[in-house]
Amino acid sequence: MIxxxxxxxLAMNEQIRPQVSSIAMVxxxxxxxxxxxxxxxxxxxxxxxxxxxxxxxEGNVLGLTYNTEKLNxxxxxxxxxxTASLTAASLGIKxxxxxxxxxxxxxxxxxxxGYFTGLAVFSDLGPRINVRLKVMHSSSGQIQVTTTPYGxxxxxxxxxxxxxxxxxxxxxxxxxxxxxxxxxxxxIQVVQGEVPQMMLEKVIGT
Numbered sequence: 710m711i712x713x714x715x716x717x718x719l720a721m722n723e724q725i726r727p728q729v730s731s732i733a734m735v736x737x738x739x740x741x742x743x744x745x746x747x748x749x750x751x752x753x754x755x756x757x758x759x760x761x762x763x764x765x766x767e768g769n770v771l772g773l774t775y776n777t778e779k780l781n782x783x784x785x786x787x788x789x790x791x792t793a794s795l796t797a798a799s800l801g802i803k804x805x806x807x808x809x810x811x812x813x814x815x816x817x818x819x820x821x822x823g824y825f826t827g828l829a830v831f832s833d834l835g836p837r838i839n840v841r842l843k844v845m846h847s848s849s850g851q852i853q854v855t856t857t858p859y860g861x862x863x864x865x866x867x868x869x870x871x872x873x874x875x876x877x878x879x880x881x882x883x884x885x886x887x888x889x890x891x892x893x894x895x896x897i898q899v900v901q902g903e904v905p906q907m908m909l910e911k912v913i914g915t
Contacts, residue, residue, distance in 0.1 A: 724825075725882070728825055730883050733880050733883070733885075734878060736818035736840055737817060737818075737842055740818070741889040742889070742891050746893060747794070748793070748806045754786070759776050759780060759896050760775050760896060760898065773854075783852070784851065784870065788848045793805050794806055795874055798817070799815050799842045799876075818839070821834055840880050842878060844874060844876060845874075845876065845886065850873055851871050852869070852871075853868070859899055864900045866899075868894070870894075870895055871891075871893075872890070873891075874888070
């Protein structure tokens with residue numbers, strides 16, 4: 710009499726585990742991205758004068774210069790904000806930068822077990838499966854500068870703040886460590902003229 714329900718539970722576990730994992734990964738990435746983006750927005754970063762164009766007397770582009778000091782300041786501020794905000798979200802407390810409580814008790818997503826029957830009538834029934842996040846360590850990241858040809862004899866310059874944080878995604882069925890990546894554009898600028906090949910990409914930070 711006891712063996713049947715035990716095997717039933719094990720079978721159910723194996724059946725819904727991939728679905729829970731898929732949903733949890735998507736929702737965890739969405740949650741982390743939203744928290745990081747809002748934290749960075751709250752900093753009101755000054756992104757002016759991050760890149761300058763050097764030209765000769767005829768207007769030809771000789772190269773690009775970057776305000777490395779300012780870019781490093783933005784990177785450090787962004788990393789501090791991302792780490793603090795993600796930690797607050799995972800603990801279910803107010804964000805220190807936006808003063809917003811994003812996730813009560815640190816639950817970023819919740820779904821009824823009945824959802825996995827595939828029947829609409831049962832989708833809101835049964836115990837809830839909660840998805841939580843846990844921050845493993847401080848965020849890492851870099852400033853990425855890329856240039857690409859744009860139209861006729863123009864170059865598009867883009868400067869992005871890339872933040873990566875290792876998070877543990879936790880549900881009753883799994884506990885996976887995954888890197889959460891958030892890319893935030895800082896500058897998108899069109900330069901008249903072709904940028905020398907050696908200037909096409911630059912990375913600041915680690």
